[in-house]
Amino acid sequence: MNFIKExxxxxxxxxxxxxxxxxxxxxxxxxxGFYGWAVRLIDGHxxxxxxxxxxxxxxxxxxxxxxxLSAGSFLVSSLVYVFNYKKFxxxxxxxxxxxxxxxxxxxxxxWADLGHxxxxxxxxxxxxxxSPMAWMIYLYLIYMxxxxxxxxxxxxxxxxxxxNNETLKGKxxxxxxxxxxxxxxESRLRDxxxxxxxxxxxxxxxxxxxxxxxxxxxxxxARPHWHSGLFPILFLLSALVSGGALLTLISSIFQExxxxxxxxxIDLGKMVLxxxxxxxxxxxxxFLIVYRGGIxxxxxxxxxxxxxxxAWVFWGWQGFVGTLIPLFLLTLKRKxxxxxxxxxxxxxxxxxxxxLNIVIPxxxxxxxxxxxxxxxxxxxxxxxxxxxxxxxxxxxxxxxxMLLFGLGEYFLxxxxxxxxxxxxxxxx
Amino acid sequence: MAEKIKEIEKExxxxxxxxxxxxxxxxxxxxxxxxxxxxxxxxxxxxxxxKSKNETPVKRKYHYGMVIDTRxxxxxxxxxxxxxxxxxxxxxxxxxxxFEEILENRPNDKPVFMTKPCFHCEYPPCTDxxxxxxxxxxxxxxxxxxxxxxxxxCRYCMTACPYSARWFDFGENYPAIEQGTDWSNxxxxxxxxxxKREHEQSPIGNVRKCTFCLHLQDxxxxxxxxxxxxxxxxxxxxxKAIHFGDFNDPNSEVSILxxxxxxxxxxxxxxxxxxxxxxx
Numbered sequence: 001m002n003f004i005k006e007x008x009x010x011x012x013x014x015x016x017x018x019x020x021x022x023x024x025x026x027x028x029x030x031x032x033g034f035y036g037w038a039v040r041l042i043d044g045h046x047x048x049x050x051x052x053x054x055x056x057x058x059x060x061x062x063x064x065x066x067x068x069l070s071a072g073s074f075l076v077s078s079l080v081y082v083f084n085y086k087k088f089x090x091x092x093x094x095x096x097x098x099x100x101x102x103x104x105x106x107x108x109x110x111w112a113d114l115g116h117x118x119x120x121x122x123x124x125x126x127x128x129x130x131s132p133m134a135w136m137i138y139l140y141l142i143y144m145x146x147x148x149x150x151x152x153x154x155x156x157x158x159x160x161x162x163x164n165n166e167t168l169k170g171k172x173x174x175x176x177x178x179x180x181x182x183x184x185x186e187s188r189l190r191d192x193x194x195x196x197x198x199x200x201x202x203x204x205x206x207x208x209x210x211x212x213x214x215x216x217x218x219x220x221x222a223r224p225h226w227h228s229g230l231f232p233i234l235f236l237l238s239a240l241v242s243g244g245a246l247l248t249l250i251s252s253i254f255q256e257x258x259x260x261x262x263x264x265x266i267d268l269g270k271m272v273l274x275x276x277x278x279x280x281x282x283x284x285x286x287f288l289i290v291y292r293g294g295i296x297x298x299x300x301x302x303x304x305x306x307x308x309x310x311a312w313v314f315w316g317w318q319g320f321v322g323t324l325i326p327l328f329l330l331t332l333k334r335k336x337x338x339x340x341x342x343x344x345x346x347x348x349x350x351x352x353x354x355x356l357n358i359v360i361p362x363x364x365x366x367x368x369x370x371x372x373x374x375x376x377x378x379x380x381x382x383x384x385x386x387x388x389x390x391x392x393x394x395x396x397x398x399x400x401x402m403l404l405f406g407l408g409e410y411f412l413x414x415x416x417x418x419x420x421x422x423x424x425x426x427x428x
Numbered sequence: 429m430a431e432k433i434k435e436i437e438k439e440x441x442x443x444x445x446x447x448x449x450x451x452x453x454x455x456x457x458x459x460x461x462x463x464x465x466x467x468x469x470x471x472x473x474x475x476x477x478x479k480s481k482n483e484t485p486v487k488r489k490y491h492y493g494m495v496i497d498t499r500x501x502x503x504x505x506x507x508x509x510x511x512x513x514x515x516x517x518x519x520x521x522x523x524x525x526x527f528e529e530i531l532e533n534r535p536n537d538k539p540v541f542m543t544k545p546c547f548h549c550e551y552p553p554c555t556d557x558x559x560x561x562x563x564x565x566x567x568x569x570x571x572x573x574x575x576x577x578x579x580x581x582c583r584y585c586m587t588a589c590p591y592s593a594r595w596f597d598f599g600e601n602y603p604a605i606e607q608g609t610d611w612s613n614x615x616x617x618x619x620x621x622x623x624k625r626e627h628e629q630s631p632i633g634n635v636r637k638c639t640f641c642l643h644l645q646d647x648x649x650x651x652x653x654x655x656x657x658x659x660x661x662x663x664x665x666x667x668k669a670i671h672f673g674d675f676n677d678p679n680s681e682v683s684i685l686x687x688x689x690x691x692x693x694x695x696x697x698x699x700x701x702x703x704x705x706x707x708x
Contacts, residue, residue: 044633045598052520052595055586115581115596115633119560122580126560133584134559221698222553222590367592368544368694370527375508379520379598 014338018253019406026402033396039389040112049387051379053372054363058356058386059113062394064213065242065355066106066401067140068235069348071210072243074099074147074202076268081150081199091251091264093154097408098243098250100147105401107140112393132216139209146205150198153191156180158413172411210239217358225301225362230286237279242351244272245326248344254409258337269340272347273330280323297365304361309383313353322350360384490569490649491675492640493703494662495682495691496543500669503528503541507661507670511545514641514660516616518602518625521595523638524661543670545661546593546638547694547702548572554585554594563635568649570703571640573619576631585635590695591702599632601625617643640672675703 039047050057077095079085088095111117123137159177162170214235217226248268252258258265290298305314326343333339364382366372372382386394503526511517511524524545531540548565552572555564562579565572586594604611605625615622616630620643623629644657651657651672662672673680682705685691691705 045596046600048598051598052586053592055583055596113582115583115635116579119578119580122560122562122578126562126578128556128558128561130556131559131584133557133582137559216584220553220557220588222588363587367590368527370529371525371544371592374525374527375520375522377520379596379600 014257014259018257022253022402023406026399026406029395029399030403031396031399032392033399036389036391036393036396037112040393045115047387047389049390050384051377051381053366053380053382054360054384056113056359056363057384058390058394059109061352061355061359062397063106063110063113064235064358065352066102066109066397067213068210068239068351068355069243069246070099070102070106071206071236072239072241073102073247074206074243075240076244076247076271078199078203078206081195082203087267088264090255090261091247093151093412094250094254094409095247096147096150096154097412098247098405100144100151101401101405101408102246103140103144103147104404105397108397108400109394112397132212132219136209136212136216139205139212143202143205143209146198146202150195150202152176152178153194153198155413156191157183157188162413169411173413207236211236217362220362222367223301223362223365224295224297225365226358228286230282234279234282234286237275237282238351238354241272241275241279242348244268244275245344245347245351248272249341249348250405252337252341252344258341262337265337265340266335269330269334269337269343272344273327273334276323276327276330276347300365301361304364305357308361308364310356310360310385314357318350318353318357321346322353323347326350488568488570489676491703492569492571492651492673493548493675493682493705494545494659495671495673495685495705495707497667497669497671497685497689497707498540498542499707500667501526501541501543501665502667502669503539504666506664506666507543510660510664511638515618515639516614516625517595517636518597519600521597521636523595523636542706543661544591544593545640545659545704546572547591547700547704548638548640550701550703551699553588553590553698553700557584557588559584569642569645571642572637573639573642574631574635574637576619576621576623576634579631579634581633581635583635590698590700594635594637597631597634597636599630619643 048057073095076088077092077099080088080092080095111120114120123134128134156177159173160180160183162173163177164170165173211232214232217223217235218228218231221227248265251261251268252265255261287302290302305311326346329339329343329346333343364384366382372380374380505526507524508522508526512522515523517523524543526541526543528539528541530537548571550570552565555561555572558564558579559582560578560580562575563572563585564575581596583596586592586596602611602625612625615624618631618639623631641659644659645651646657651659653663656663659670659672662670671681671685673682675683675686677683685707686705689707691707693702693705695702
């Protein structure tokens with residue numbers, strides 16, 4: 001206990017230690033991921049535990065989770081670049097960068113889930129405009145390009161200035177500036193305008209693609225657990241909650257952590273609390289309508305969630321760890337950034353439980369009574385628990401994302417840095 | 429477009445009383461008000477929607493389907509095995525299954541057995557969701573197929589099928605193939621492609637489903653029961669419970685059975701309009 005107290009008392013040490021912990025966890029997860037990827041690439045789907053009843057498993061849940069984080073953090077960044085919310089300006093770039101990394105993680109997860117990874121490009125040459133999945137893929141492409149351009153124009157000026165240095169960073173900046181040498185104030189203003197245009201265009205796209213993921217599930221009339229008009233909205237809300245929560249955590253670890261980002265962490269905490277309450281309201285509404293409606297097929301999915309074999313995901317993971325504790329922290333400890341950051345971590349983790357509880361129970365209900373006992377095969381089983389290789393591949397993607405993010409945070413120019421450099425430039 | 433709407437408006441205004449009533453019942457109480465103001469936009473719109481879903485005339489050569497007699501089915505599962513032997517499906521992939529429903533208070537406690545192939549729905553939800561149009565309903569005979577060379581294995585169609593008629597091929601081999609017996613040299617004749625269960629040859633990583641054994645069709649798309657070119661499950665059924673045929677032909681076995689007997693279709697409320705009927 002004393003050790004922890006000591007750790008917490010020296011605030012600079014804390015943020016450094018948190019970064020160290022981040023790098024250690026990220027590297028470990030990245031390394032264990034190799035096993036999962038090796039199994040996936042060598043054995044295909046044989047070692048995965050889903051089958052022809054529960055056709056989507058952990059990887060799909062991970063995909064909708066990551067894509068939610070991306071949409072959420074992008075929408076938070078739009079507060080800065082579209083709605084000019086000055087308070088969050090310091091973490092604006094961080095939020096856009098997070099959106100890009102989590103998008104890559106989402107695409108990796110869903111790519112691993114494909115039966116034919118090498119055929120992903122078929123969506124481009126054989127489009128079916130009736131399929132929500134096809135819409136998603138086109139939107140992701142547009143969104144990814146938009147994010148790359150937005151980051152470029154956000155950082156171009158910093159790259160140009162940093163390119164003068166002979167350090168490794170300087171060389172990297174020279175490459176990343178793509179030959180741009182314009183240091184004038186006008187160019188800076190032009191960049192700002194471009195960013196505003198891109199960020200504004202990004203808002204409807206982010207809403208479309210994540211609401212669209214909700215619709216991807218919602219339109220499936222065969223699965224009553226998904227077939228609800230609330231689904232696209234629920235997806236958006238939980239995206240905002242998880243994205244906001246992740247940014248709360250990130251901004252209290254990076255950029256000197258919560259010592260410098262204190263106000264931002266606390267403000268983000270307030271925002272996340274509001275969104276979380278709204279999300280809970282929507283969830284309860286869905287729950288009540290289903291149970292009061294009383295149609296057996298509709299109830300079956302929810303029955304699995306609240307009293308099935310994996311009810312602990314709902315009550316323990318999503319409910320207690322991911323909702324109840326953070327609610328207490330965000331209301332009772334709302335003034336202390338380290339507790340708010342912890343709440344952010346718990347909420348972000350809890351939403352993963354929520355994503356699992358969307359994908360699996362929707363599929364684990366027999367579509368035709370008696371079907372799963374008609375054939376003896378482990379592929380015809382409504383019980384699903386991810387296999388080791390499924391878990392490790394998912395961890396690997398998380399680790400990969402963390403390392404990419406850490407490297408980006410280390411190498412990319414920070415808000416303060418460019419300002420001090422700007423000052424020194426102007427002195428010269 | 430405007431002309432079309434005018435045409436439809438004309439149609440609706442000169443509607444007879446009986447037609448009007450039957451339409452009311454068809455469309456349902458929800459759109460009652462819309463139908464009453466049938467000259468208005470709402471009426472036109474609801475008519476358009478109804479037309480697109482239910483009144484499209486079926487213009488195709490053959491309309492294949494099955495009629496399965498639940499009174500004759502004894503649950504022997506010969507159809508399941510015949511299907512496996514015909515299509516060489518791997519473990520965990522069964523184009524047809526037999527499930528049983530135990531009804532209480534039924535004389536002599538015989539459960540109801542139902543064999544369930546793919547229903548080749550008139551409005552299949554699986555084909556609409558496929559992001560690469562790898563699965564589609566064939567125009568000439570209404571059989572829903574999967575293009576094994578195009579399918580990316582996303583399994584969205586499996587979630588959309590309300591009847592669990594689709595199966596993912598994990599690449600799990602028969603023991604016969606792993607042990608290198610003669611059986612392993614027998615290719616699967618699906619879609620007349622004759623694919624061996626080897627990498628790159630067999631549809632590993634794809635979604636698979638019943639095809640009404642369409643590899644047994646001749647060039648014109650016809651089956652022939654006398655020559656044995658008939659879906660394996662229907663051919664083998666010991667209780668003669670599975671009837672297969674062309675619904676377009678009024679004299680076919682299946683058409684006659686539907687005229688003479690009581691039938692149900694599963695989950696009709698989803699609007700899929702399956703082409704497999706169960707006699708009760």
